[in-house]
Amino acid sequence: MPQDEKQYLVGKTLVELQDFCATIDEPRYRAYQLFYWLYTKQVAVFADMTNISKKLRSRLTEEAGIHVLEEVTRTESETGETRKVLFRTGDNQQVEAVLMKEGSRITVCLSTQVGCKLDCQFCATAEMGFARNLTVAEILNQFLLLQKISPERITNVVFMGMGEPFLNYPRVIGAAELINHQEGINLGARKITISTAGIVPQIRRFGSERQRFKLAISLNASDQATREKIMPIARQYPLPELLNSVREYYDITRNRPTFEYVLMAGINDSQEDAVRLVKLIGGLPCKVNLIPYNEIGGRYRRPTDEKIEVFLELLYNAPFTVTVRRSKGIGINAGCGQLAVSRN
Numbered sequence: 001m002p003q004d005e006k007q008y009l010v011g012k013t014l015v016e017l018q019d020f021c022a023t024i025d026e027p028r029y030r031a032y033q034l035f036y037w038l039y040t041k042q043v044a045v046f047a048d049m050t051n052i053s054k055k056l057r058s059r060l061t062e063e064a065g066i067h068v069l070e071e072v073t074r075t076e077s078e079t080g081e082t083r084k085v086l087f088r089t090g091d092n093q094q095v096e097a098v099l100m101k102e103g104s105r106i107t108v109c110l111s112t113q114v115g116c117k118l119d120c121q122f123c124a125t126a127e128m129g130f131a132r133n134l135t136v137a138e139i140l141n142q143f144l145l146l147q148k149i150s151p152e153r154i155t156n157v158v159f160m161g162m163g164e165p166f167l168n169y170p171r172v173i174g175a176a177e178l179i180n181h182q183e184g185i186n187l188g189a190r191k192i193t194i195s196t197a198g199i200v201p202q203i204r205r206f207g208s209e210r211q212r213f214k215l216a217i218s219l220n221a222s223d224q225a226t227r228e229k230i231m232p233i234a235r236q237y238p239l240p241e242l243l244n245s246v247r248e249y250y251d252i253t254r255n256r257p258t259f260e261y262v263l264m265a266g267i268n269d270s271q272e273d274a275v276r277l278v279k280l281i282g283g284l285p286c287k288v289n290l291i292p293y294n295e296i297g298g299r300y301r302r303p304t305d306e307k308i309e310v311f312l313e314l315l316y317n318a319p320f321t322v323t324v325r326r327s328k329g330i331g332i333n334a335g336c337g338q339l340a341v342s343r344n
């Protein structure tokens with residue numbers, strides 16, 4: 001097989017591996033072996049696939065590949081609990097992913113696009129512009145390489161890194177399905193969260209397909225004017241339309257969505273904002289995750305701790321559960337909204 005037609009196996013489904021086996025005149029059962037080695041054992045080289053003949057292993061080493069990403073740099077927070085990894089793709093694009101440890105919970109935050117076109121005003125990724133969607137292989141490869149770094153098994157996956165997952169819908173769902181596959185990585189669907197800035201047609205699709213993965217919506221404002229100011233996508237999908245789609249999603253799946261709310265000083269952290277938030281989503285079975293803003297050197301600021309407490313107290317009697325995510329990777333720019341790759 002010529003070099004430019006070299007096939008990389010990570011990210012392939014069982015059926016795609018069967019097709020691959022057909023192209024190299026190998027029996028179908030070989031695909032099950034490859035699937036096992038790729039996702040259950042998570043080997044990085046064909047030489048480690050010990051129940052495959054030596055002859056085939058060397059042929060595969062020559063004619064095919066496994067991983068499509070290469071690690072460029074790794075940054076660790078002071079406590080060592082958060083690690084941010086920069087990866088290079090085959091076409092020399094760069095993406096970041098984060099590995100976080102909180103007690104027994106090991107979470108990875110994966111990127112889904114190179115850059116992002118949504119231009120949320122508080123986000124470092126937005127400043128990069130948009131280059132392209134990541135493939136299933138590139139998304140899954142982030143998971144596998146982070147698992148290699150982590151001494152413990154990854155327990156949670158969030159699609160909240162660079163990019164808008166729902167603008168790369170089929171590939172994100174494809175990667176999530178492989179992470180969830182019982183005969184492979186086997187991470188429960190409810191441990192996998194897909195977060196969107198509010199792409200209404202895809203929220204509807206996610207609901208109508210009865211996807212079992214968790215849905216998070218990056219809300220960040222309780223009124224249309226503020227939301228439009230910080231998230232231009234709100235002009236295309238206004239709040240009532242967004243909330244209707246989330247309600248439809250809940251009605252079909254009975255899964256409570258999570259609303260992410262990045263608290264920014266003087267933008268959306270007032271007492272009125274808190275009261276309005278309860279009114280806006282109080283009728284919807286949901287959870288709210290408050291994320292005090294991680295400053296990236298731009299115009300937005302993190303509210304003071306007192307201000308955060310007041311906001312939180314006003315949500316105390318709300319009919320939804322509220323959690324506060326105090327990002328752990330701020331010092332290494334691995335906190336929420338801080339992922340960005342500088343173009344040299």
Ligand code: SF4
Nearest residue numbers: 116119120123126163
């Ligand atoms: S917050 Fe998410 S959707 Fe918005 S610009 Fe950043 S990466 Fe894109």
